Amino acid sequence: MRFPAPLKSGDRIGVTSPSSGVDADLWPRLEFAIGTARSRGFEVTVGSCMDGTGHVSAPAAERARELTAMLTDPDIRAVVPPWGGKSAIDLLPLLDWDAIRDAEPTWVVGFSDMSTIITPLTLLTGVATIHGNNLMDTPYRAPSGLLTWLDIAALPAGSTFTQSSPGVHRSGGFDDYQRHPDVAEFTLDRPGHWTRLDGDGDVDVSGRLIGGCVETVCNLMGTRFGDTSAIPGDLLVYVEVSGDDAATICRNLHGMRLAGFFDRASAVLIGRTHAPDYPSLTQHEAVVDALGGLGIPLIADVDCGHVPPYLPLVNGALGRVVHNATESTVIQTLA
Incomplete structure (x- = not known):
């Protein structure tokens, strides 16, 4: 197993929608969630595959290119979607798995339809991924006994934590x-x-x-x-x-x-x-x-x-x- 480097202040987080995008009336929440990440000291890059008018944010080839680009960009240290959605499975044959495997490991986070992406990422590349909060959930404060994905992604390899x-x-x-x-x-x-x-x-x-x-x-x-x-x-x-x-x-x-x-x-x-x-x-x-x-x-x-x-x-x-x-x-x- 390979574990991405711990997130630290000044690192860049990529935001893209491998499945469903964000409707215009929910962009205020998206912006608030992005602000939460920035308040923790991170830079945030929002991709172009974010359209929420359909069941997917963009054609499959475009979503695959954007996700591959973020996962192979050495300046992006984590990738998180706004949420899951309806159809991330069409990306799987289109992702550049060799390039992703050869790149420096990047944290990928999400749940629901993002399981379609993060589980194969771990199985095919040996890179750990986080099944947890999506970006829209990131502003929530974790109750006693639990951590957020930002807490976990900031831990160095070898760390042990309890929830x-x-x-x-x-x-x-x-x-x-x-x-x-x-x-x-x-x-x-x-x-x-x-x-x-x-x-x-x-x-x-x-x-x-x-x-x-x-x-x-x-x-x-x-x-x-x-x-x-x-x-x-x-x-x-x-x-x-x-x-x-x-x-x-x-x-x-x-x-x-x-x-x-x-x-x-x-x-x-x-x-x-x-x-x-x-x-x-x-x-x-x-x-x-x-x-x-x-x-x-x-x-x-x-x-x-x-x-x-x-x-x-x-x-x-x-x-x-x-x-x-x-x-x-x-x-x-x-x-």
């Missing part, structure tokens, strides 16, 4: 950025803790972290972009659900298991979701149906998905998960 469940989450949807473009505090109004789905007992397991959003990563199965064989040793696999119902997620997880995505997993972390159940199947039951036969810990309601707050996970980092009656913790080492 723990804050014990609270948001019960509703996302904030209204049109009315409140400068919102910087999470509304965390419901208690909730991690849930072991496969049985009882304490969990203390280790492995290299890899995973992403089920609805997007499942489409990589059977291709080189979803092949985990390049990562040695045990894996700590994490998955999270955006919005599909439990029956669809059950089918997707079965497909991922059949493709070998969970073959070397020492445990599976499942992000908390507000996605709907199916009349005869809950989201938790969907996970057990698909993955219960693996015989490994299945820990759900982890704060690593679409439900705030956000617990960033570093694809490729050495991870250790401890879950018991008094502790729910992820320890990550950039090595």
Whole structure:
């Protein structure tokens, strides 16, 4: 594994939309988020692939060129999108993977449809990526026990850091950025803790972290972009659900298991979701149906998905998960 150099004051962050762009009425939020990064001492370059009038920000070839250019520019030390979107998968055959692999490693950050980009980046190049806050989420202050992607990207290789469940989450949807473009505090109004789905007992397991959003990563199965064989040793696999119902997620997880995505997993972390159940199947039951036969810990309601707050996970980092009656913790080492 290769870990990008730590971000430091004066470094440049590139902003581009490999999937969906930003509508004009949400640009005030984008500008506020960019201002947050600048207030931390970073320079920010905004690319041309940012149009929010369609389901993607630009034609696939243009998005691929811009992302490749940012990932191979030695002056850009991190790349972060405003958010995910609908179709980042069309970039994968168009990115210049050889040039990206040969360039100095750059932090790439995001979640949701950005899993379509960051998971293959780690698998194909050996460069760590951060599954965590997108740019629009960057202004939020992390609650006690959690870090932001900017905190993690500033750590040198070899660093170890710990994040723990804050014990609270948001019960509703996302904030209204049109009315409140400068919102910087999470509304965390419901208690909730991690849930072991496969049985009882304490969990203390280790492995290299890899995973992403089920609805997007499942489409990589059977291709080189979803092949985990390049990562040695045990894996700590994490998955999270955006919005599909439990029956669809059950089918997707079965497909991922059949493709070998969970073959070397020492445990599976499942992000908390507000996605709907199916009349005869809950989201938790969907996970057990698909993955219960693996015989490994299945820990759900982890704060690593679409439900705030956000617990960033570093694809490729050495991870250790401890879950018991008094502790729910992820320890990550950039090595």
